[in-house]
Amino acid sequence: MRNILRKELRLSASLLSFLFILFGFMFLLPGYPVLCGAFFVTLGIFQSYQNAREANDIVFSALLPVAKRDVVKGKYLFNCFIELCAAVLMAVCVILRMTVLKDAVPYRDNALMNANLFALGMAFVCFGVFNLVFTGGFFKTAYKFVQPFVCYIIAVFVLIGIAEALHHIPGLECLNAFGTDQFTLQMMLLIAGILIWLLLTFISYKLACKRFEKIDL
């Protein structure tokens, strides 16, 4: 497992995948749909798939002494690695906004969603949707990535729109909690987001293994 991840990081990955992790800091931007940061992180991962196709990476990996499902596993491990790195940056931003910046005026006077634990949970859901729709779709052919990426863009922006709108619905204001208000609920929402990410990634991985097994390279 370590070898296949090392191969992904050293041979297949685009530098942009690592640079785009920094979009996690978008969780500090006031008056901006912060979940777009999660989208930009996945846009960076997408660059690595382009890079990998140009380098004949899938066939090269399939020729290594690993089972075909390990080629798929390598891609999912890479996705998760980048996503977790970005989530750490986002978590730092969330902690800052929950503590030292909790009363900062630009964050309080913000019609858009607050970058709180719920937002972090939703970022995980965005990552899960990327793993499910894009990576799962990519492994239908292990070659074509435009269609799965367009489908992912539509799905993720619908999701971001819903997430941004939710706290305006009467009774759901608690989703936009500041500081440590509604901490238990916020924490549960974060855990739910992580669980959805894990579930979507696992379902996608299993589907991708089945699909990749049937492909002639």
Added chain:
Amino acid sequence: MSVAEIKNLCKDYPSFHLNDVSFSIEKGRITGFIGRNGAGKTTTIKSMLNLVHPDGGEILFFGKPLCGNENEIKQRTGYSTGTVNWYPRKKLGEIVDVVKRFYGSWDEEAYRKYLGLFGLDENKTPREMSEGMKVKCNLLLALSHRAEVLILDEPTSGLDPFSRDELLEIFMKLKNDGAAVFFSTHIISDIEKCADDIVYISNGRIAASMPKDAFAREYSAPGETLEQTFLRLERGETNA
């Protein structure tokens, strides 16, 4: 002793069928796989590497089916797929450093030896290499982990006559060390020079699979070279 057996391999494409392909690869022998473009050589080799899914038949390495034993079999097997361009912007040394960790039997001494023999530079990227150098890179990876079987798709294509000669000598040495070498080629003189066995594929069917001497006795006319024999057979003239 057979180290690889291909039994009744079938693969249907819309415009091409691989029909009942069967042959075996023997330990300590060099097998030349010959056939014209589109005859089914690459499909057969890709099936042997589990890159293509056969519609029927069985592929065994070391007595074990490829399906389910892929990892173990690939550890004991070396591959080269011609001039395919892997990671064009990565340095050879970096590619090797990643790849060698996958092989428990990686032989650093053999790697250094072949690196020098092929005149390759670890600091060069595949995009800076000629087609022949890329073939050598693939061979370098295949030869550096003490493979018991080498499956090579057109390893001599793109090589200059000196490199080809060196490579054929390496095949002979590997054979003497007990390895099995299976290589496809269009260059019949390569087969004439070093192959012990011939597998001849034509229109998706195995037309002959036998030792080279037996092939010559059965198919060649007196004084005819192997190349002339193949040309005659491909033209449909079967009478020697």
